[in-house]
Amino acid sequence: MSQSFETNSPNEEWESIEDLYYPHSLVQDILWASLHKVLEPILGHWPGNKLREKALCTVMQHVHYEDENTRYICIGPVNKVLNMLCCWIEDPNSEAFKLHIPRIFDYLWIAEDGMKMQGYNGSQLWDTSFAVQAIISTNLGEEYGLTLRKAHEFIKNSQVLEDCPGDLKFWYRHISKGAWPFSTADHGWPISDCTAEGLKAVLLLSKLSLETVGEPLDMEQLFDAVNVILSLQNADGGFATYELTRSYRWVELINPAETFGDIVIDYPYAECTSAAIQALTSFKKLYPEHRRHEIENCISKAAKFIEDIQAPDGSWYGSWGVCFTYGGWFGIKGLIAAGNTYSNCPCIRKACDYLLSKELGSGGWGESYLSCQNKVYTNLPGDKPHNVNTAWAMLALIDAGQVKLETGGAI
Template sequence: MSPPLLAATRRCPNLMAARRGPPAAPSKASPPLIRATAVAHSFGRPPPLRSRAKAAQMRGRRSPPPRIRATAVAQIHGDGRPNERATAVAHFFGSPPSPRSRADGCGGRRQWRPTVRGGRRTNNEFISFESGVDLNGQFWKEKPNTPNLPQLKVEATEDITEDIVANTLRRAITFHSTLQAHDGHWPGDNAGPMFVMPILVIVLTITGALDAVLSTQHKREMCRYLYNHQNRDGGWSFHIEGPSTMFGSVMSYVTLRLLGEGASDGDGAMEKGRHWILDHGDATAVTSWGKIWLSALGAFEWSGNNPTPPEIWLLPYFLPFHPGRMWCHCRMVYLPLSYLYGKRFIGPITPTVLSLRKELYTVPYHKIDWKRARNKCAKEDLYYPHPHVQDILWASLDIAVEPVLTHWPGNKLREKALRTVMDHIHYEDENTHYLCLGPLNKMLNMLCCWVEDPNSEAFKLHIPRIYDYLWLAEDGMKVQGCNGSQLWDTAFAVQAIVSTGLGEEFAPTLRKAHAYIKNTQVLENVPGNLDLWYRHISKGAWPFSTADHGWSVSDCTAEGLKAVLLLSEFPAEDVGEPLDAERVFDAVNVILSLQNNDGGFATYERMRSYSWLELINPAETFADIMIDYSHREAEVESCIEKAAMFIEKMQAKDGSWYGSWGVCFTYGTWFGVKGLVAGGRTLSNCSGIRKACDFLLSKQLPCGGWGESYLSCQNKVGTFESFVCAFSLVLIRQKLYSQSVMFEYEDLLVVSNVYDLKLIDID
């Protein structure tokens, strides 16, 4: 099986004509073609001057005029299954986002609409688009019967009536319904980290598949994404919002070079990026993950890495530091990394790699002290400093253990360990349909399959699933942090629509969402001995994204279950048949099985070890990654009460909860209050809910909204700025305080019940 052919052209109607032509036909070995369209619009402010000049240079044209309207259309390849059709549409309105200033706004709306076998796949490729086609309002054109309700403006002195609120809710749901994919889910951009795309590009470069997998247009859009997110000082961040780091800068710079950018290209951007790296200690100060990936590429020496021995997978499971006891994301990344380290694998040394050896370091490559570079890390990246015990451990392994394992007869043990690691890699690949848990272990597993056998079927099966991770937006093409958040977003969309009391009016939308949620539920456990493969039960669970992904997640299962239970209260002729009772019981069983001894719930698997395992966490940029922290009536009641007590125990003194994912305190407080309400707490009998009210009201901004910066999560101290989504979370949280209790805060009275929310000015 050959990789899908990615022939592409791109058209910008307001610019000078580009070279165009019909898309190349797929090879005979390619899977059946599934038709799809993807449209990208960018209106308003032009991109930064540097990226504009660079884009013009790449297209052989002068810089574009101030207003741009760019279109790109995609085709989607299937995986060989017959009779599959798909449509993917991406729209972007407003100013292109700029990494320079928050004042640029939200960056517009974006949408990507794949529909293949229940939303299992997202494969895309650019083709040309006919000139003169008007793509404005494409969502409305696709659904011509969608009502266009008038916007009602309310003066500051005017009363907010129930009719006004209902009209606003109808307009919001109507618009949101137009963003729904044909298979029922709501697609969205799930990117942000800057270190994900580099792994893909490095792996494709090493395996020689870069040009076969990524067309010229893919590369161009990826370069545009990296240029758009370069900071003013020339560096790149760990993620798109942050200050420059060595990890982000080195990986982004290397990616641009591998994508074909010269050392002096980008209207000075490449030189600025290189100067930032050299001025901050050069690439020897990159984090441990960067060191390993550069070593595989050939731009860093393996002797400059701390040991990641694959033999750890041969240790008995009862040891608390066995990798099978680690958090799955940590475990599944270090699994392929240990294979590459055990092999000391180095890819082909190309002229670009030789050039990078000169560009990334302040001293000649052959004079670098690689032993000293092992524990060197730029201060900008040092979020989690290594404890001394870890340095002693790595040094001991390098001095006393590695020489034994790399020479006879110890190398026989290494060979066995490498075979064991590859068995686990193949198991993960096959049971996620080559999507894998996330993009990092997906790309690394793909590389390991190629190292084991460049012509292997496993490597070839990895190629088509790369496109599930690609996302085209107004800032360029990126690699997402997962293959999407389809189930997660769809479950919340259903709950939001139902909570307005307008569900019957939007039955077609709910019907499609219901079908998607039911199709995404995991129906069987992964095969084989779960203990042998260190997996938890998954039958009845819901994953974060798609059915093919298949990894069970506790909160996704809870939200998916809530959505189908809400929809079961509607007539079947409106929203479809309710979920079978046995499948509901299976979901409850998974949730119960994931509760830890302390009453909290793990994400993917129960906590399997101890928090002191963080002492051997080798990742300088991540903390708390080594373990997964945390139908039968009596057991369910006990489970709920233990969980509610755990939530109360985790509440901070100021009334907030720390949320581990992104928006942090507002997000965590939303779920904290939801959990307490589900546990029978109310505003009148629970001081925790009252403290949460006080906390959120104290954080309301002068504009009337709520919001947070990513710094809240990183620094564990609230950093607040307004966003519409955070404001919505606060309103939803207020709605959940009591199903029938009227309560007062200052000059705002909130009347709350299951399907109604009224804001009444007391005065």
């Protein structure tokens, strides 16, 4: 039964639970209720409204800083919409609001069932880096030279060349000079694994002839990328996404999102940590003396982190793909890149056993998105295999040397 907007009571809808994917904690319910019913009336009148004005002014400074440094794309679609609304409320005729409008289309696309808003402004750099690595791995680089040359130019043009302006500590920002974003240079947010994959791609391209792929990336820009990766390692050896892990897990108690968990701080991930190891290992082979001790220490600590977060059953939870096959691929590749082998590393053996235990009778792997939600490996309906999960599992097992030990199934 539908209900008109005019008859809806905001206070009644405040605690509507129809779309409550992650329930609030009791602490959060008490906090939000107190802010809404006690603090809100105080801040609406003098002298509380003076404090609110000052706070809103500070917030708008950060909104404009984010907008300007992402060319009004913003880090993602949620704060894109919020920032745009803030600019409109501040001044509907402002230049800031006008600059927001054309960048809406970076997020919109038309599907068979209507218009959608995607979760990022694209995955251009990420996709291109993996495509380059895939083509070169076939030893057909010369044959597909034009494709690689164009991809090379895109990757070079996508690298972030400067840090954000001003006092980075004041703006709660990490260094970004030398990093690669997930999507485009306009977006510009530095990301650990995107920087790693971008670096891996340009290092591979530098081994091919200039006539085929064009001029290599300047050496100083390679060094800048390495500097960003090294700067993003946490004390526990792991790598998060955009920044160092700055706070504590208990702040999740006040996570206001009802659809996402574990988002209040930037946690370290197996995938990001593995990508960093792989990139630094590739770099070290070509530039063995550049910050050698720092790189070796970083790789050692990162490998230890991957070992430490492995589950007792041999799996790694994949946070950026579906799910345990994805995490297993990165976990194994990271440990192999760090110098471990199937024979000398129990973690790799356990991981291989885990992946093999999930192989279907058809020889493939097919993992449902429900693995991400429930954190328990779940096959696709009907135990159907999926090409992507199968590819991830096979890449991991082949890298681990399992092909020499296993003659049946998909291998």
